Amino acid sequence: MKLAKRMDIIPFQPIRIIVEEATRREKQGEKIIHLEIGRPDFDTPCHIKEAAMNAISEGKVHYTSNYGIPELRDVIAEKFKQDNGLVFDPSDEIIVTIGATEGIFLTMMALLDPEDEVIILTPSFPCYAQCAKMAQAIPVFVPLKQENDFEPVIADCIEKITSKTKMIVINTPHNPTGAVYSETILKELAQIAIDNDLFVLSDEIYEKNIYDGYKHFSIASLPGMHERTITLNGFSKSHCMTGWRLGYLASCRELIAGLIRIHQYVTVCATSFAQYGAVAALKGSQEDVEKMTGEFNRRRIMMVERLLDMPGLSVFKPKGAFYIFINVENLGMSSQDLSTYLLDEASIAVVPWGDMHIRISYANSYENLEKAMDNMEAALKKLDVNFL
Numbered sequence: 001m002k003l004a005k006r007m008d009i010i011p012f013q014p015i016r017i018i019v020e021e022a023t024r025r026e027k028q029g030e031k032i033i034h035l036e037i038g039r040p041d042f043d044t045p046c047h048i049k050e051a052a053m054n055a056i057s058e059g060k061v062h063y064t065s066n067y068g069i070p071e072l073r074d075v076i077a078e079k080f081k082q083d084n085g086l087v088f089d090p091s092d093e094i095i096v097t098i099g100a101t102e103g104i105f106l107t108m109m110a111l112l113d114p115e116d117e118v119i120i121l122t123p124s125f126p127c128y129a130q131c132a133k134m135a136q137a138i139p140v141f142v143p144l145k146q147e148n149d150f151e152p153v154i155a156d157c158i159e160k161i162t163s164k165t166k167m168i169v170i171n172t173p174h175n176p177t178g179a180v181y182s183e184t185i186l187k188e189l190a191q192i193a194i195d196n197d198l199f200v201l202s203d204e205i206y207e208k209n210i211y212d213g214y215k216h217f218s219i220a221s222l223p224g225m226h227e228r229t230i231t232l233n234g235f236s237k238s239h240c241m242t243g244w245r246l247g248y249l250a251s252c253r254e255l256i257a258g259l260i261r262i263h264q265y266v267t268v269c270a271t272s273f274a275q276y277g278a279v280a281a282l283k284g285s286q287e288d289v290e291k292m293t294g295e296f297n298r299r300r301i302m303m304v305e306r307l308l309d310m311p312g313l314s315v316f317k318p319k320g321a322f323y324i325f326i327n328v329e330n331l332g333m334s335s336q337d338l339s340t341y342l343l344d345e346a347s348i349a350v351v352p353w354g355d356m357h358i359r360i361s362y363a364n365s366y367e368n369l370e371k372a373m374d375n376m377e378a379a380l381k382k383l384d385v386n387f388l
């Protein structure tokens with residue numbers, strides 16, 4: 001018995017490897033502080049849970065429209081209009097998906113042919129490259145650099161465009177760096193897309209996790225972008241609903257007509273009662289969302305301050321999302337070795353990212369994060385490296 005050939009190029013999610021190692025150690029009685037996970041640690045707000053429970057009690061337990069329940073598509077359309085200046089027809093320009101993750105898969109499968117090239121700004125959420133590969137397309141990586149605040153350099157993007165380039169993936173606020181792209185950069189990226197007739201996948205799932213007065217801007221709101229952009233969002237990060245598996249995407253009806261056919265065959269529809277919860281999430285008070293952002297910000301400030309004081313680390317102060325991306329090359333060990341060392345010596349789980357970086361998530365309690373910083377500082381001091 002053999003797996004399909006395509007599986008040779010689809011690796012196991014590296015973040016899951018760390019989670020599993022940390023969990024294994026916890027089972028043996030170790031206490032690990034989790035800084036590797038990308039999920040808000042808060043509970044889903046009560047009014048959202050109640051709406052979903054009511055939906056179950058009322059028997060709203062059946063398949064829904066493939067696009068999602070009309071009530072939810074209406075509030076999503078309203079949200080896009082209010083928050084992002086985007087106008088979509090809820091009847092056929094919005095799909096409710098099983099998390100934004102499904103949206104990435106649908107986009108790649110519906111829009112890419114084998115051998116098409118997809119520009120991915122790296123570091124990046126791993127799903128883009130893997131889904132592109134599942135569609136037999138070729139990920140083409142354009143590095144983001146700390147000296148540019150991890151915003152794309154337009155010349156670097158143009159350099160990688162060939163006659164086969166079909167799509168560019170944009171993610172702002174950004175996982176893993178916490179960068180937030182400026183409107184100016186997004187306008188320049190839009191121009192590249194128009195000049196080269198590219199699709200744009202704009203992943204805006206961290207839209208609500210944004211700090212220091214930075215503003216989120218949706219590339220699809222620019223002239224000429226509605227018809228070539230898939231705007232992706234979801235409830236996981238904004239409303240602490242990772243386990244609900246609910247996301248949504250929107251585009252022009254011609255592209256949605258393709259994506260919906262893949263969606264029909266892989267999932268049929270998002271979970272019925274979860275969708276009713278999501279209606280409450282968007283219709284109800286956004287006070288909880290603001291409170292969570294405030295708490296993330298408090299943690300971000302403390303963590304960045306602590307990390308900047310630690311030897312050998314080059315820390316980028318994030319403007320959005322809930323991660324801190326750290327260059328560790330001055331420590332003289334690989335990011336993988338450092339992650340294992342921190343698990344052994346500091347009982348903290350972090351994600352190695354490439355050879356030179358680690359990603360730390362501050363989706364954990366303030367107290368745990370303080371303890372993690374104490375442990376990490378002590379562990380790094382033990383390394384006794386001579387720093388410049």
Ligand SMILES: Cc1ncc(COP(=O)(O)O)c(C=O)c1O
Nearest residue numbers: 038099100101125175234236247
């Ligand atoms: C950039 C980015 N996009 C999409 C997702 C997936 O979100 P969802 O839970 O909606 O599938 C994540 C999850 O970590 C993410 O970081």
